Amino acid sequence: MQELDAFIDKVKHLPPAPRVLPQLMQLLSSDDADATRVVQLIQYDPGLAANVLRASNTTAFAASRRVADLGEAIFRLGFNTVFQLVVAVSAARSLRPAQKAYGMGEGDLWQHSVTSGVAGRLLARMTGNDENIAFTAGLLHDLGKVIIAQVIEDNSFELIRTLEKEGCSLLEAEKRVLGFHHAELGSRLLERWNFPTSVAVAVRFHHMPSAAEPHHRLASIVYLSNFIAYTLGHGYGHNAFAFRSQNTVFSILGLDPKMLEKLVVLTRDEFETIETLFQIKA
Protein backbone atom coordinates (compact mmCIF):
# COMPACT_ATOMS: atom_id res chain seq x y z
CA MET A 1 0.00 0.00 0.00
CA GLN A 2 2.92 2.35 0.76
CA GLU A 3 4.23 1.72 -2.74
CA LEU A 4 0.83 2.66 -4.23
CA ASP A 5 0.56 5.78 -2.05
CA ALA A 6 4.08 6.84 -2.99
CA PHE A 7 3.23 6.46 -6.67
CA ILE A 8 -0.04 8.38 -6.32
CA ASP A 9 1.72 11.17 -4.41
CA LYS A 10 4.28 11.48 -7.22
CA VAL A 11 1.60 12.37 -9.77
CA LYS A 12 1.52 16.09 -10.48
CA HIS A 13 -2.03 16.36 -11.74
CA LEU A 14 -4.03 13.97 -9.63
CA PRO A 15 -7.70 13.79 -10.66
CA PRO A 16 -9.77 15.99 -8.35
CA ALA A 17 -11.39 14.06 -5.51
CA PRO A 18 -15.14 13.81 -6.15
CA ARG A 19 -16.19 15.23 -2.77
CA VAL A 20 -19.92 15.04 -3.36
CA LEU A 21 -19.94 11.43 -4.42
CA PRO A 22 -19.21 9.48 -1.21
CA GLN A 23 -21.70 11.73 0.63
CA LEU A 24 -24.33 11.18 -2.04
CA MET A 25 -23.77 7.42 -1.92
CA GLN A 26 -24.30 7.49 1.81
CA LEU A 27 -27.40 9.64 1.47
CA LEU A 28 -29.01 7.50 -1.22
CA SER A 29 -28.37 4.30 0.70
CA SER A 30 -30.11 5.69 3.79
CA ASP A 31 -33.86 5.47 4.25
CA ASP A 32 -34.49 9.19 4.60
CA ALA A 33 -33.08 10.32 1.26
CA ASP A 34 -35.14 13.21 -0.05
CA ALA A 35 -34.73 15.62 -2.94
CA THR A 36 -34.02 18.60 -0.68
CA ARG A 37 -30.91 16.99 0.76
CA VAL A 38 -29.71 15.91 -2.68
CA VAL A 39 -30.20 19.49 -3.92
CA GLN A 40 -28.22 20.76 -0.92
CA LEU A 41 -25.35 18.49 -1.86
CA ILE A 42 -25.07 19.32 -5.52
CA GLN A 43 -26.21 22.94 -5.80
CA TYR A 44 -22.84 24.39 -4.85
CA ASP A 45 -21.02 22.55 -7.60
CA PRO A 46 -21.90 24.50 -10.76
CA GLY A 47 -20.68 21.69 -13.05
CA LEU A 48 -22.89 19.10 -11.37
CA ALA A 49 -25.94 21.36 -11.12
CA ALA A 50 -25.67 22.43 -14.78
CA ASN A 51 -25.39 18.85 -16.00
CA VAL A 52 -28.34 17.66 -13.92
CA LEU A 53 -30.46 20.49 -15.33
CA ARG A 54 -29.27 19.80 -18.89
CA ALA A 55 -30.02 16.08 -18.56
CA SER A 56 -33.52 16.75 -17.25
CA ASN A 57 -34.18 18.72 -20.43
CA THR A 58 -32.87 16.06 -22.86
CA THR A 59 -35.31 14.29 -25.14
CA ALA A 60 -35.65 11.23 -22.93
CA PHE A 61 -36.92 13.27 -19.99
CA ALA A 62 -38.15 16.52 -21.46
CA ALA A 63 -41.74 17.53 -20.96
CA SER A 64 -43.34 20.49 -22.69
CA ARG A 65 -41.84 22.94 -20.24
CA ARG A 66 -38.12 23.40 -19.65
CA VAL A 67 -36.89 22.71 -16.15
CA ALA A 68 -34.79 25.42 -14.49
CA ASP A 69 -35.11 24.33 -10.88
CA LEU A 70 -32.73 21.74 -9.48
CA GLY A 71 -35.33 20.15 -7.21
CA GLU A 72 -37.71 19.66 -10.12
CA ALA A 73 -34.87 18.32 -12.27
CA ILE A 74 -34.07 15.69 -9.63
CA PHE A 75 -37.75 14.81 -9.37
CA ARG A 76 -37.98 14.37 -13.14
CA LEU A 77 -34.80 12.33 -13.54
CA GLY A 78 -35.20 10.22 -10.41
CA PHE A 79 -32.59 9.57 -7.72
CA ASN A 80 -30.87 6.75 -9.60
CA THR A 81 -30.29 8.75 -12.77
CA VAL A 82 -29.16 11.79 -10.78
CA PHE A 83 -26.73 9.65 -8.87
CA GLN A 84 -25.33 8.04 -12.02
CA LEU A 85 -25.03 11.44 -13.63
CA VAL A 86 -23.12 12.80 -10.63
CA VAL A 87 -20.74 9.81 -10.82
CA ALA A 88 -20.24 10.41 -14.53
CA VAL A 89 -19.71 14.18 -14.22
CA SER A 90 -17.26 13.63 -11.37
CA ALA A 91 -15.30 11.08 -13.39
CA ALA A 92 -15.45 12.76 -16.80
CA ARG A 93 -12.60 15.19 -16.19
CA SER A 94 -10.22 12.35 -15.32
CA LEU A 95 -11.34 9.82 -17.89
CA ARG A 96 -11.81 12.06 -20.95
CA PRO A 97 -8.20 12.91 -21.91
CA ALA A 98 -6.04 10.64 -24.07
CA GLN A 99 -4.12 7.96 -22.15
CA LYS A 100 -1.12 7.63 -24.45
CA ALA A 101 0.63 4.88 -22.52
CA TYR A 102 -2.33 2.65 -23.29
CA GLY A 103 -2.81 3.79 -26.87
CA MET A 104 -6.09 5.51 -26.09
CA GLY A 105 -7.02 8.75 -27.83
CA GLU A 106 -9.11 11.51 -26.31
CA GLY A 107 -12.50 10.16 -25.25
CA ASP A 108 -11.58 6.48 -25.69
CA LEU A 109 -11.27 5.64 -21.98
CA TRP A 110 -14.34 7.74 -21.27
CA GLN A 111 -16.44 5.82 -23.78
CA HIS A 112 -15.12 2.49 -22.49
CA SER A 113 -15.89 3.55 -18.92
CA VAL A 114 -19.43 4.78 -19.57
CA THR A 115 -20.22 1.61 -21.53
CA SER A 116 -18.86 -0.49 -18.68
CA GLY A 117 -20.98 1.50 -16.23
CA VAL A 118 -24.09 0.93 -18.32
CA ALA A 119 -23.30 -2.81 -18.66
CA GLY A 120 -22.72 -2.96 -14.89
CA ARG A 121 -26.08 -1.35 -14.21
CA LEU A 122 -27.82 -3.82 -16.52
CA LEU A 123 -26.07 -6.83 -14.97
CA ALA A 124 -26.86 -5.61 -11.45
CA ARG A 125 -30.53 -5.29 -12.36
CA MET A 126 -30.55 -8.82 -13.79
CA THR A 127 -28.74 -10.42 -10.85
CA GLY A 128 -30.37 -8.53 -7.96
CA ASN A 129 -27.43 -6.29 -7.08
CA ASP A 130 -27.31 -2.56 -6.40
CA GLU A 131 -27.48 -0.70 -9.73
CA ASN A 132 -25.83 2.49 -8.51
CA ILE A 133 -22.89 0.70 -6.94
CA ALA A 134 -22.42 -1.45 -10.07
CA PHE A 135 -22.59 1.63 -12.33
CA THR A 136 -20.00 3.39 -10.17
CA ALA A 137 -17.61 0.43 -10.07
CA GLY A 138 -18.00 -0.15 -13.81
CA LEU A 139 -17.38 3.49 -14.62
CA LEU A 140 -14.30 3.81 -12.40
CA HIS A 141 -12.69 0.40 -12.91
CA ASP A 142 -9.82 1.76 -15.05
CA LEU A 143 -9.12 4.87 -12.97
CA GLY A 144 -5.65 3.47 -12.21
CA LYS A 145 -4.75 3.72 -15.90
CA VAL A 146 -5.19 7.50 -15.72
CA ILE A 147 -2.55 7.70 -12.99
CA ILE A 148 -0.12 5.30 -14.70
CA ALA A 149 -0.49 7.07 -18.06
CA GLN A 150 0.58 10.35 -16.48
CA VAL A 151 3.81 8.88 -15.17
CA ILE A 152 4.94 6.62 -17.99
CA GLU A 153 3.86 8.65 -20.97
CA ASP A 154 7.46 9.09 -22.13
CA ASN A 155 8.21 5.39 -22.39
CA SER A 156 4.73 4.43 -23.38
CA PHE A 157 5.67 1.38 -25.40
CA GLU A 158 7.47 -0.41 -22.58
CA LEU A 159 4.23 -1.99 -21.40
CA ILE A 160 3.34 -3.18 -24.89
CA ARG A 161 6.85 -4.47 -25.57
CA THR A 162 6.74 -6.51 -22.35
CA LEU A 163 3.27 -7.75 -23.10
CA GLU A 164 4.07 -8.86 -26.63
CA LYS A 165 7.48 -10.36 -25.77
CA GLU A 166 6.19 -12.36 -22.82
CA GLY A 167 2.71 -13.12 -24.19
CA CYS A 168 1.33 -12.02 -20.86
CA SER A 169 -1.69 -9.96 -19.87
CA LEU A 170 -1.62 -6.18 -19.53
CA LEU A 171 -1.98 -6.59 -15.77
CA GLU A 172 1.05 -8.89 -15.62
CA ALA A 173 3.06 -6.50 -17.83
CA GLU A 174 2.24 -3.59 -15.51
CA LYS A 175 3.28 -5.65 -12.50
CA ARG A 176 6.63 -6.46 -14.14
CA VAL A 177 7.35 -2.92 -15.31
CA LEU A 178 5.96 -0.96 -12.33
CA GLY A 179 5.65 -3.44 -9.46
CA PHE A 180 1.85 -3.04 -9.29
CA HIS A 181 -1.06 -2.85 -11.72
CA HIS A 182 -3.79 -0.35 -12.65
CA ALA A 183 -6.50 -2.20 -10.72
CA GLU A 184 -4.54 -1.95 -7.45
CA LEU A 185 -3.71 1.68 -8.05
CA GLY A 186 -7.28 2.72 -8.94
CA SER A 187 -8.62 0.87 -5.94
CA ARG A 188 -6.18 2.62 -3.60
CA LEU A 189 -7.18 6.02 -4.94
CA LEU A 190 -10.86 5.20 -4.38
CA GLU A 191 -10.06 4.18 -0.81
CA ARG A 192 -8.30 7.49 -0.25
CA TRP A 193 -11.40 9.23 -1.60
CA ASN A 194 -13.60 7.38 0.91
CA PHE A 195 -15.55 5.34 -1.62
CA PRO A 196 -17.42 2.33 -0.21
CA THR A 197 -15.18 -0.69 0.38
CA SER A 198 -17.26 -2.77 -2.04
CA VAL A 199 -16.41 -0.43 -4.95
CA ALA A 200 -12.70 -0.27 -4.08
CA VAL A 201 -12.47 -4.07 -3.73
CA ALA A 202 -14.40 -4.73 -6.95
CA VAL A 203 -12.09 -2.35 -8.85
CA ARG A 204 -9.00 -3.99 -7.35
CA PHE A 205 -10.14 -7.46 -8.39
CA HIS A 206 -11.91 -6.68 -11.64
CA HIS A 207 -9.51 -8.99 -13.48
CA MET A 208 -9.73 -11.80 -10.88
CA PRO A 209 -13.20 -11.55 -9.36
CA SER A 210 -13.17 -14.86 -7.49
CA ALA A 211 -10.48 -13.41 -5.18
CA ALA A 212 -12.71 -10.47 -4.20
CA GLU A 213 -14.84 -12.14 -1.52
CA PRO A 214 -17.11 -10.94 0.01
CA HIS A 215 -17.49 -8.54 -2.95
CA HIS A 216 -16.91 -11.17 -5.65
CA ARG A 217 -20.36 -10.63 -7.16
CA LEU A 218 -19.69 -6.94 -7.76
CA ALA A 219 -16.17 -7.73 -9.03
CA SER A 220 -17.68 -10.31 -11.44
CA ILE A 221 -20.13 -7.69 -12.71
CA VAL A 222 -17.23 -5.32 -13.39
CA TYR A 223 -15.22 -8.05 -15.15
CA LEU A 224 -18.15 -8.85 -17.44
CA SER A 225 -18.92 -5.16 -18.01
CA ASN A 226 -15.33 -4.54 -19.07
CA PHE A 227 -15.49 -7.45 -21.52
CA ILE A 228 -18.86 -6.36 -22.93
CA ALA A 229 -17.60 -2.80 -23.50
CA TYR A 230 -14.66 -4.15 -25.50
CA THR A 231 -16.91 -6.47 -27.49
CA LEU A 232 -19.00 -3.44 -28.45
CA GLY A 233 -15.88 -1.79 -29.84
CA HIS A 234 -16.02 0.99 -27.29
CA GLY A 235 -12.73 2.61 -26.33
CA TYR A 236 -9.92 0.30 -27.27
CA GLY A 237 -6.31 0.90 -26.53
CA HIS A 238 -3.34 -1.20 -27.57
CA ASN A 239 -3.83 -4.91 -26.93
CA ALA A 240 -7.16 -4.29 -25.25
CA PHE A 241 -7.91 -8.01 -25.23
CA ALA A 242 -4.75 -8.95 -23.34
CA PHE A 243 -6.49 -10.13 -20.20
CA ARG A 244 -7.17 -13.55 -18.68
CA SER A 245 -10.47 -15.38 -18.99
CA GLN A 246 -12.45 -15.85 -15.79
CA ASN A 247 -15.12 -18.44 -16.52
CA THR A 248 -16.20 -18.47 -12.87
CA VAL A 249 -17.95 -15.08 -13.17
CA PHE A 250 -20.98 -16.85 -14.65
CA SER A 251 -21.40 -19.26 -11.74
CA ILE A 252 -20.73 -16.46 -9.22
CA LEU A 253 -23.55 -14.41 -10.76
CA GLY A 254 -25.79 -17.39 -11.53
CA LEU A 255 -25.81 -16.53 -15.24
CA ASP A 256 -25.78 -18.96 -18.15
CA PRO A 257 -22.60 -18.37 -20.24
CA LYS A 258 -24.81 -18.64 -23.32
CA MET A 259 -26.33 -15.30 -22.23
CA LEU A 260 -23.11 -13.44 -22.99
CA GLU A 261 -23.92 -12.48 -26.58
CA LYS A 262 -27.43 -11.41 -25.60
CA LEU A 263 -25.91 -9.23 -22.87
CA VAL A 264 -23.77 -7.52 -25.49
CA VAL A 265 -26.89 -6.68 -27.54
CA LEU A 266 -28.83 -5.50 -24.46
CA THR A 267 -25.97 -3.25 -23.34
CA ARG A 268 -25.76 -1.71 -26.81
CA ASP A 269 -29.49 -0.95 -26.75
CA GLU A 270 -29.30 0.55 -23.28
CA PHE A 271 -26.24 2.61 -24.19
CA GLU A 272 -28.01 4.06 -27.22
CA THR A 273 -31.02 5.15 -25.20
CA ILE A 274 -28.98 7.04 -22.63
CA GLU A 275 -26.08 8.22 -24.77
CA THR A 276 -27.29 11.84 -24.83
CA LEU A 277 -27.70 11.81 -21.06
CA PHE A 278 -24.00 11.19 -20.55
CA GLN A 279 -22.76 13.72 -23.09
CA ILE A 280 -21.44 15.65 -20.18
CA LYS A 281 -20.29 19.22 -20.45
CA ALA A 282 -17.04 19.64 -18.53
Added chain:
Amino acid sequence: MAASPSLIPFDQRVIVGVADMAVSNNPNVVFTTYSLGSCLGISVHDPVARVGGLLHLMLPDSTIDPAKGIANPAMFVDTAVPALLRAAYQLKAERCRLKVCVAGGAQILDDNNFFNIGRRNHEALLRTLERNGLTIHASAVGGQVNRTMMLRVSDGSVTLRISGSKDEVPLCRS
Protein backbone atom coordinates in the same frame (compact mmCIF):
# COMPACT_ATOMS: atom_id res chain seq x y z
CA MET B 1 -24.38 24.50 -73.27
CA ALA B 2 -21.17 24.98 -71.37
CA ALA B 3 -19.13 21.86 -70.72
CA SER B 4 -19.09 20.57 -67.15
CA PRO B 5 -15.96 21.59 -65.29
CA SER B 6 -13.53 18.69 -65.01
CA LEU B 7 -13.12 17.46 -61.45
CA ILE B 8 -9.84 16.41 -59.91
CA PRO B 9 -10.28 12.92 -58.49
CA PHE B 10 -10.29 12.88 -54.71
CA ASP B 11 -10.71 10.26 -52.00
CA GLN B 12 -14.20 10.21 -50.62
CA ARG B 13 -13.70 8.71 -47.19
CA VAL B 14 -16.65 6.80 -45.80
CA ILE B 15 -16.65 5.52 -42.22
CA VAL B 16 -18.44 2.24 -41.57
CA GLY B 17 -19.62 2.06 -37.95
CA VAL B 18 -19.90 -0.94 -35.65
CA ALA B 19 -22.72 -3.27 -36.79
CA ASP B 20 -22.98 -1.42 -40.08
CA MET B 21 -22.05 -1.91 -43.74
CA ALA B 22 -21.69 0.06 -46.96
CA VAL B 23 -21.27 -0.80 -50.64
CA SER B 24 -20.30 1.46 -53.53
CA ASN B 25 -19.28 1.52 -57.18
CA ASN B 26 -17.86 5.03 -56.88
CA PRO B 27 -14.11 4.64 -57.53
CA ASN B 28 -13.31 7.63 -55.30
CA VAL B 29 -14.69 5.95 -52.22
CA VAL B 30 -12.36 4.63 -49.53
CA PHE B 31 -14.19 2.72 -46.82
CA THR B 32 -12.74 2.68 -43.31
CA THR B 33 -13.89 0.86 -40.23
CA TYR B 34 -12.35 1.37 -36.77
CA SER B 35 -12.31 -0.59 -33.53
CA LEU B 36 -12.21 -4.13 -34.86
CA GLY B 37 -11.59 -6.12 -31.70
CA SER B 38 -13.56 -9.34 -31.45
CA CYS B 39 -15.75 -7.92 -34.24
CA LEU B 40 -14.98 -8.88 -37.83
CA GLY B 41 -14.39 -6.54 -40.75
CA ILE B 42 -15.24 -8.15 -44.08
CA SER B 43 -14.49 -6.52 -47.42
CA VAL B 44 -15.70 -7.67 -50.81
CA HIS B 45 -14.48 -6.35 -54.14
CA ASP B 46 -15.21 -7.09 -57.78
CA PRO B 47 -12.36 -5.70 -59.93
CA VAL B 48 -14.38 -5.84 -63.17
CA ALA B 49 -17.59 -4.19 -61.95
CA ARG B 50 -15.43 -2.02 -59.66
CA VAL B 51 -17.75 -2.58 -56.77
CA GLY B 52 -16.55 -2.70 -53.19
CA GLY B 53 -18.22 -3.16 -49.83
CA LEU B 54 -17.16 -3.21 -46.20
CA LEU B 55 -18.99 -4.72 -43.25
CA HIS B 56 -18.30 -4.46 -39.50
CA LEU B 57 -20.18 -7.21 -37.68
CA MET B 58 -20.28 -7.96 -33.97
CA LEU B 59 -21.71 -11.37 -33.17
CA PRO B 60 -21.97 -14.83 -34.76
CA ASP B 61 -25.62 -15.71 -34.70
CA SER B 62 -28.90 -13.77 -34.92
CA THR B 63 -30.93 -16.55 -33.29
CA ILE B 64 -30.15 -14.89 -29.92
CA ASP B 65 -32.36 -11.97 -31.06
CA PRO B 66 -34.11 -12.60 -34.41
CA ALA B 67 -35.92 -9.23 -34.33
CA LYS B 68 -32.59 -7.48 -34.03
CA GLY B 69 -31.27 -9.56 -36.94
CA ILE B 70 -34.06 -8.16 -39.10
CA ALA B 71 -33.82 -4.58 -37.85
CA ASN B 72 -30.03 -4.46 -37.92
CA PRO B 73 -28.74 -7.30 -40.12
CA ALA B 74 -25.15 -5.98 -40.10
CA MET B 75 -24.83 -7.03 -36.45
CA PHE B 76 -24.68 -10.82 -36.94
CA VAL B 77 -22.66 -13.06 -39.27
CA ASP B 78 -25.65 -15.05 -40.52
CA THR B 79 -27.66 -11.95 -41.48
CA ALA B 80 -24.81 -9.54 -42.33
CA VAL B 81 -22.89 -11.56 -44.92
CA PRO B 82 -25.95 -12.30 -47.13
CA ALA B 83 -26.96 -8.62 -46.86
CA LEU B 84 -23.48 -7.48 -47.93
CA LEU B 85 -23.45 -9.91 -50.87
CA ARG B 86 -26.96 -8.89 -51.97
CA ALA B 87 -25.96 -5.23 -51.93
CA ALA B 88 -22.81 -5.96 -53.97
CA TYR B 89 -24.73 -8.10 -56.50
CA GLN B 90 -27.28 -5.29 -56.92
CA LEU B 91 -24.40 -3.13 -58.16
CA LYS B 92 -23.51 -5.81 -60.74
CA ALA B 93 -20.76 -7.53 -58.78
CA GLU B 94 -20.50 -11.23 -59.60
CA ARG B 95 -19.80 -13.99 -57.14
CA CYS B 96 -17.07 -15.65 -59.25
CA ARG B 97 -15.06 -12.41 -59.28
CA LEU B 98 -15.52 -11.40 -55.63
CA LYS B 99 -12.39 -11.05 -53.52
CA VAL B 100 -13.16 -11.43 -49.82
CA CYS B 101 -10.81 -10.14 -47.10
CA VAL B 102 -11.28 -10.48 -43.35
CA ALA B 103 -9.77 -8.78 -40.30
CA GLY B 104 -10.52 -8.69 -36.57
CA GLY B 105 -11.72 -11.55 -34.39
CA ALA B 106 -9.45 -10.67 -31.45
CA GLN B 107 -9.55 -12.93 -28.42
CA ILE B 108 -8.77 -12.52 -24.76
CA LEU B 109 -5.95 -14.73 -23.45
CA ASP B 110 -6.42 -18.45 -22.67
CA ASP B 111 -8.21 -20.87 -24.96
CA ASN B 112 -11.37 -22.73 -24.10
CA ASN B 113 -13.19 -19.96 -22.37
CA PHE B 114 -16.73 -18.64 -22.55
CA PHE B 115 -15.47 -15.33 -23.92
CA ASN B 116 -14.21 -16.47 -27.32
CA ILE B 117 -16.68 -14.39 -29.35
CA GLY B 118 -13.89 -13.48 -31.80
CA ARG B 119 -13.30 -17.13 -32.64
CA ARG B 120 -17.01 -17.90 -32.83
CA ASN B 121 -17.42 -14.98 -35.23
CA HIS B 122 -14.65 -16.34 -37.45
CA GLU B 123 -16.01 -19.90 -37.43
CA ALA B 124 -19.51 -18.66 -38.27
CA LEU B 125 -18.08 -16.56 -41.10
CA LEU B 126 -16.26 -19.54 -42.65
CA ARG B 127 -19.49 -21.56 -42.58
CA THR B 128 -21.54 -18.72 -44.10
CA LEU B 129 -19.02 -18.02 -46.85
CA GLU B 130 -18.86 -21.70 -47.72
CA ARG B 131 -22.64 -21.83 -48.00
CA ASN B 132 -22.42 -18.88 -50.40
CA GLY B 133 -19.67 -20.49 -52.48
CA LEU B 134 -16.97 -18.01 -51.44
CA THR B 135 -13.48 -18.35 -50.04
CA ILE B 136 -11.29 -15.86 -48.20
CA HIS B 137 -8.57 -14.21 -50.27
CA ALA B 138 -6.62 -12.70 -47.34
CA SER B 139 -7.17 -12.47 -43.62
CA ALA B 140 -5.65 -11.13 -40.40
CA VAL B 141 -7.64 -12.66 -37.59
CA GLY B 142 -7.10 -13.27 -33.88
CA GLY B 143 -4.57 -11.98 -31.37
CA GLN B 144 -5.30 -9.41 -28.69
CA VAL B 145 -5.01 -6.32 -30.85
CA ASN B 146 -7.54 -3.93 -32.28
CA ARG B 147 -7.47 -3.14 -35.98
CA THR B 148 -8.60 -0.48 -38.43
CA MET B 149 -9.48 -1.77 -41.92
CA MET B 150 -9.59 0.24 -45.15
CA LEU B 151 -10.87 -0.73 -48.61
CA ARG B 152 -10.21 1.33 -51.73
CA VAL B 153 -13.08 0.80 -54.18
CA SER B 154 -11.03 1.89 -57.21
CA ASP B 155 -8.57 -1.01 -57.03
CA GLY B 156 -9.79 -3.29 -54.22
CA SER B 157 -6.66 -2.83 -52.11
CA VAL B 158 -7.18 -3.47 -48.41
CA THR B 159 -4.94 -2.06 -45.70
CA LEU B 160 -4.86 -2.50 -41.94
CA ARG B 161 -3.63 -0.40 -39.07
CA ILE B 162 -2.97 -2.15 -35.79
CA SER B 163 -3.21 -0.16 -32.58
CA GLY B 164 0.28 0.46 -31.26
CA SER B 165 1.81 0.66 -34.72
CA LYS B 166 1.92 3.85 -36.77
CA ASP B 167 2.17 2.11 -40.14
CA GLU B 168 -0.56 0.85 -42.39
CA VAL B 169 0.10 -2.67 -43.64
CA PRO B 170 -1.36 -4.13 -46.84
CA LEU B 171 -3.73 -7.06 -46.40
CA CYS B 172 -4.58 -7.31 -50.07
CA ARG B 173 -2.86 -5.44 -52.88
CA SER B 174 -4.72 -4.30 -55.98
